[in-house]
Every structure is written in C-alpha cells, then in structure tokens.
Amino acid sequence: MEYNFDDIIDRTGTSSLKWEKHEGRDIIPMWVADMDFKAPPAILDTLQQSIDHGILGYTVIPDGLNDTVIAKLDKLYNWKIEKEWILWVPGVVCALNVACATFGGPQDKIVTTSPIYPPFFAAPENCGEKLVTVPMIDINQRATLDFVALEKELKENTGLFMFCSPYNPCGTVFTKKEINRIVDLCAANDVVICSDEIHSDFVLDKDKCHIPTATVSQTAANQTITLMAPSKTYNIPGLGCSFVIIPDEDLRNKFKSRLQGLIPNVNLLGLFAAKAAYKECDEWLSQLIIYLRKNRDIVQDRVSKLPGCKLNPIESTYLAWIDVKDTGLEDPVLFFEQAGVGLSDGNFFGQKGFVRLNFGCPRSVLEKGLERMGAALKKR
Secondary structure, three states, X not given: OOOXXXXXXXXXXXXXXXXXXXXXXXXXXXXXXXXXXXXXXXXXXXXXXXXXXXXXXXXXXXXXXXXXXXXXXHHHHOOOOOHHHEXXXXXXXXXXXXXXXXXXXXXXXXXXXXXXXXXXXXXXXXXXXXXXXXXXXEOOOOEEOOHHHHHHHHOOOEEEEEEEOOOOOOOOOOOHHHHHHHHHHHHHOOOEEEEEOOOOOOEOOOOOOOOOHHHOXXXXXXXXXEEEOOOOOOOOHHHOOEEEEOOOHHHHHHHHHHXXXXXXXXXXXXXXXXXXXXXXXXXXXXXXXXXXXXXXXXHHHHHOOOOOOEEOOOOEOOEEEEEXXXXXXXXXXXXXXXXXXXXXXXXXXXXXXXEEEEOOOOHHHHHHHHHHHHHHHHHO
C-alpha cells in the first residue's frame, strides 16, 4: 500500500499545540517535534474500534503488547529483553523526571550535554537536584561528546547521566565506540545512565543504525535505563504512551517505587495504539523514512545557500539544527516569524545563535517555509 505524505491536513481549530502558537497569523509552524502527517491507518482503525466499543475504562497492559515490543527490539537490534524489564509510563518526559528523582542523591549532581531537548534542563530542577551541562563539540561537521569534559564531571559526585540517542537537536547517530566510552566512564564512577531513545526509528543515513545504549555490553545493561515510545515515530504524542526498559532488578525496583502514586497509568487508547504501531505499521514507517530522507536532503541543500546559515549533515530525526550566528540577527526566531515561519529558539536548548526546524511535514509546506526564510534573509 502506498501512503500519501504529501496530503495537507488543516490543523487549525484542533487545539494543536504546534498550530495554536501562531493562531490567526500567516506563520507556518515548524517548531515543536510534532509531524503534520496522519497516524498510520492501522492505528486509526484500532482507535476507532475502541471508540465504537463505547467504554473507556481502566486498562491493564493488553495481552501481547509486551510480546510485540520484545519481538520488535529483537528484530531491530538483536536486543533480547524480558517482559519484567518493561514499565509503561505516559511519557518520556515524566520518565526523565522520575529518573532524576530516583538516582540523583542529596550530595550528587546530574550531568547532561548541551544543546539538548529542554526537559533535560527542567527535570533535575523539578526534583531539587543540581544539573551540570557539558557542551557538545563539533568534529568534522558532526556534533559529538566531549569525553574529556564529561570524564571530569562524572568523577565528581554524579548520580545520573542523561543521554539522548539519537541526539536531539543535532541529529547525531552515536557509534558503538562512542557509546562504549560513555558506558565505561559512567561505570567507573558508579553513575546510572538514563538513555532517551525516542528518536531511534528516525535514522536517515543508510549507512548508519541506532545502537541502544544498554546493548553494547553487560555492564551497560546493568546501569542503563532506556526510554522509548511510539509517539514520535507514528505521530501519536497526544496519546501519552511510552515505556522504560530496565534490565537491572535493583534499578528497576527503585524506579518503580518512585512511580507509585505519582505517575498515572497509560490510557487505553495509547496502549492499543502502541500495539497496532509495533505490530502492523512497518511498511508505513519504511515509506515515512524515505519521505523524510528526501525532506532532509532538501533542507540541507536550501539551508546551505541561505545567507549566514550553516547546518551540519543530519544523520537522524526530522529536525534541523541551524546555526544562524553569521546572519547577525539579534532575535532570529522573531525575524523568521515576521517572515512567516515559526521555528524553535536555540536558547531553550542551551545554545544561543541557533534555530531548530521541524521538516516532518508535507514537502510543499517545507518548500514554502524555506522559500520564506530565504526571501527574508536576502531582503535584509
């Protein structure tokens, strides 16, 4: 079956976070990581069946959902997980917060990198923990980890390292060598790793693949909490469904105890959608990746020609991290909004002089947005 990702769906008046931000203004929203594609038909059919049934009550984990996840991870990564390792939660962000509350001791700090997805900054503060950020470094036009700086910080009273893989917003797909080095540093200093892998399905480079942090060694498995979800992949973030994989029993019990009474169970629509996603939507995802790969190529080509803009090759995600420092713009987000394009502000990710562009949209919309950006910059 051929899926149509060129279809433009009017999202105005639907209480969409992405579109309501610029309500009533001629601004194409290309900011938050929410794609403008319909969810796969198999998911929509499953949701319709649930609605038609008419009872939306309390729900246990559906028969077969954990088995479906186990089979999926085995097929993708040869990662053989057990049912007991899987904990279902309403979102990766709440799982980040639970991890910080669980593994950030009173005398410990929490370490992460920057720029990074903004909830990584907020989660430690929400839990009253001290956060230290280590800037990423560019090597051969690729954002990667500053291992020297990380080693220094991890040695000094650190309880948790928050890792993002693949990397949001820079789009890096980390190599096994890089992940092993992180694992070794954390193991040497008794630091738990919380690995957010929500973008793992969006590897766009054909010669690269995602490697779950917990799979590189037994040491990694014993110290890693992995966060995954169908929400970004199948464009169902509004259903609030994610899962945490924790192989180590001690870490898992500590995490579970923090969940009790604070974090609600996943709703039945999210659970049924997840089962349909992982069981019936492989072809839809394959076609989406091909579509996003072409969108990525268009973004890289067009942005490289925009005055004052630079962009590293995007290895993964549907997000472009654009360096606009050489434009001299005081407020690049405001400038592009006035040109009719809504982007994310790099300041929120911890790096001034950058904007993030979401290219998970119909190609005609993407091209219109890029044309507006180019025309505005050339007029300056």
